[in-house]
Amino acid sequence: MTALYFVTLAILVAAAFLIGRHRAQSLIAGGAPSLHSLPSYHGMLPMAAVLVAMLLTFVIGSNIVARYAQSSSLAMLGAETVADPLKRSAGFRDIQNIAIGKHSGDVPMLLKEAAEQFASASTFGNWMVYGLGTLLGLFAMGYFISRISPVYRARNIFETFILVVMGICATVAILTTIGIVFSVLFETYRFFFDPSLKGRPTVSQFLFGTEWNPQAALRADQGDIKTAFGFVPLLTGTLLITAIAMIVAGPLGLFSAIYLAEYATPRFRAWVKPILEVLAGIPTVVLGFFAALTVAPLIRGWGEAYGLSVASESALAAGLVMGMMIIPFISSLSDDVINSVPQSLRDGAYALGATKSETIKNVILPAALPGIVSAFMLAISRAIGETMIVVMAAGLAANLTANPLEAVTTITVQIKTILVGDQEFDSAKTLAAFALGFVLFVVTLILNIIALQVVRRYREQYD
Amino acid sequence: MDMSQQTLTPEKAVTQQVPTSAKVVARDVNVYYGEKHALKDVSINIPDKSVTAFIGPSGCGKSTFLRCINRMNDTIPSCRVKGTITIDAQDIYDPALDVVQLRARVGMVFQKPNPFPKSIYENVAYGPRIHGMSRSKADLDQIVESSLRKASLWEEVKNRLQESGTALSGGQQQRLCIARAIAVSPDIILMDEPCSALDPIATAKIEELIDELSQNFCIIIVTHSMQQAARVSKRTAFFHLGLLLEEGETNEMFTNPTNEKTQAYITGRFG
Structure with a gap:
């Protein structure tokens, strides 16, 4: 049914374009005064009209049909079933399975009748949608084709249509973001303020607590709620690992970008840049076990040789590998930015007798600063959001420490730990994940705002 | 760049009786971009403290030759220069010569104004800074002011030196670029079509400026x-086509060119 609908849609769309364009072309051939719009616009306008009419009919129509089929079939099972949500969904599952012939065993008469009602209602409804869609499509096509004339402003109308489509796309993207923020915000609110939730912390216990032990909140009589949801060790763990990663990736990435953009021969650059970018394509799971199985034991071995006590899962191992992961972000983006600094600025500096390094230091890097800062910000965001490497290499122990040789844990890792497996969504422990997510979001936002200010303060704008 | 490719040794250049008044002397300069022979056997004497113009149709090699004089062609990997160019009888393609010092002596102004995205002050102070020409902040202020004055820009910008260049x-930017070049006290200023991106009024100002500057500098303008x-x-x-067809006093050349191609070009019959 759906397939037939879309085949018809495709045929009508093609027909609308061809007929519309042909009509406009024959106007020219018939010696009409010059057309306002090109023939292809006269084709594209009916095409767009058919597309919109038929897609809207399908989306709205099939929704109505599905609801109608569901309610009419459920009604046959009696008022009691309809009223109880659990029974209702179970009954409807049965009806659907019988209707597509997947139900095994004996089928009660009542259910069978309901399934027949469901099937016939669906079929009838779908044919209605098909008929209506085709009719509307033909009508839309006919309307716009009949209006084709030399003075008809098909181009302007079509361009307005494209403008609206793009506006809708942008709106969808923004609304999605807002939706995510609000759903996280709502659950976070529940975590802190829902009176029916047992074992919830206060905001200050969460933000300033120095112990993280969410298992304690499983039952009210277990552990101490006051110390269950202390967020501080997670934040310090996250910042510690991110800092190590940036210490590794910042200089390596930036210097390799400068080398690639300013010193390397074009041939060398053409070879090396794709190889560096491959590094960004390695799945973080692979990097994670590289960190856990290769780097962490290595660090432990070195540490012991110098008489240091190193945890087998350390922040250092996770940070180092995470640094490797984000090198390509910094190097590749910075390289692009440095390359886009106009050659005329380099020429100007060289002509004053500046050496290559003076030119790079005083002219090129300041001009490229905004782009370089955004490359760093992207890298930091990646590092803060990274989960897999930390799970494998840095562990789950929420230690409040600045020692990179100890095991730490991060916000994302705890979110993952809390939500893995079967969870009920009305316990404080589960809702803590939303609170963590929200705080993570705020932290990243603050970092972004700081970076934006830095850029605005120091940018040297060229044009 | 490979210096062994020079066809003339310095001793040979000396035997060619360089007139003492000439600031820049070029002998048999050939330039290649990869396979392309862009400049063929160019020899010319350019006098000090006056303006010399290079004219010719697009692609004739005039800008290429100009960029040989401060070795800006070095930055183009495929470019090779043969022949001798001397400034004050010193071979500028001598391997012992530091190109950084050469460019401090030979300033350049480009077709499109290219001020650095820094403040007006920093634009002018940049050259003196990298060459260590000032001992104190007051020194530097002095250099910046006098350079901007020489470029007839001081009156317009003296109250906003910290604004971005x-x-x-456009015309002010180009004068800023001239001030930037003057600030390192060069002997020679190369100008590559300095007015082609400017309106007639800004052009007139730059031309007036060039005239003033020619009392102290050797100016070569394309x-x-x-x-x-x-x-x-x-x-x-x-x-024309990589060859230097004719060279002489401007008055002479515009009223009485000896080469028929020159005559055709300056009267607008081709180009």
Whole structure:
């Protein structure tokens, strides 16, 4: 049914374009005064009209049909079933399975009748949608084709249509973001303020607590709620690992970008840049076990040789590998930015007798600063959001420490730990994940705002 | 760049009786971009403290030759230069010569104004800074002011030295670039079509400035405008297809060219 609908849609769309364009072309051939719009616009306008009419009919129509089929079939099972949500969904599952012939065993008469009602209602409804869609499509096509004339402003109308489509796309993207923020915000609110939730912390216990032990909140009589949801060790763990990663990736990435953009021969650059970018394509799971199985034991071995006590899962191992992961972000983006600094600025500096390094230091890097800062910000965001490497290499122990040789844990890792497996969504422990997510979001936002200010303060704008 | 490719040794160049008044002397300069032979056997004497114009149709090699004089062609990997160019009888393609010092002596102004995206002050102070020409902040202020004065820009910008150089108008930007070049006290200023991106009023200002500067500097200007060459230059050199076809006093050349191609070009019959 759906397939037939879309085949018809495709045929009508093609027909609308061809007929519309042909009509406009024959106007020219018939010696009409010059057309306002090109023939292809006269084709594209009916095409767009058919597309919109038929897609809207399908989306709205099939929704109505599905609801109608569901309610009419459920009604046959009696008022009691309809009223109880659990029974209702179970009954409807049965009806659907019988209707597509997947139900095994004996089928009660009542259910069978309901399934027949469901099937016939669906079929009838779908044919209605098909008929209506085709009719509307033909009508839309006919309307716009009949209006084709030399003075008809098909181009302007079509361009307005494209403008609206793009506006809708942008709106969808923004609304999605807002939706995510609000759903996280709502659950976070529940975590802190829902009176029916047992074992919830206060905001200050969460933000300033120095112990993280969410298992304690499983039952009210277990552990101490006051110390269950202390967020501080997670934040310090996250910042510690991110800092190590940036210490590794910042200089390596930036210097390799400068080398690639300013010193390397074009041939060398053409070879090396794709190889560096491959590094960004390695799945973080692979990097994670590289960190856990290769780097962490290595660090432990070195540490012991110098008489240091190193945890087998350390922040250092996770940070180092995470640094490797984000090198390509910094190097590749910075390289692009440095390359886009106009050659005329380099020429100007060289002509004053500046050496290559003076030119790079005083002219090129300041001009490229905004782009370089955004490359760093992207890298930091990646590092803060990274989960897999930390799970494998840095562990789950929420230690409040600045020692990179100890095991730490991060916000994302705890979110993952809390939500893995079967969870009920009305316990404080589960809702803590939303609170963590929200705080993570705020932290990243603050970092972004700081970076934006830095850029605005120091940018040297060229044009 | 491979210096062994020079066809003339310095001793040989000396035997060619360099006139003492010439600031820049070129002998048999050939330039190749990869396989392309862009400049063929160019020999010319350029006098000090006057304006010399290079004219000719697009692609004739005039800008290429100009960029040989401060070795800006070094930055183009495929470019090779053969022959000798001397400034004050010193071979500028001598391997022992530091290109950084050469470029401090030979300033350059480009076709499109290219101020650094820094403040007006920093734009002018940049050159003196990298060459360590000032001992104190007051010294530097002094250099910046006098350079901007020489470029007739001081009165317009003295109250906003901390504003970005890119915020100036096109003509002001170009004068800022001239001030930037002057600030390192060069002997020679190369100008590659300095007015082609400017309106007639800004052009007139730059031309006036060039005239003033020629009392102290050796100025070499590449231009597409015959009128500009006639207005500002004392001597003119006409390039065509990589060859230097004719060179002499501007008055002479514009009234009585010896080469028929020159005549055709300056009267607008081709180009």
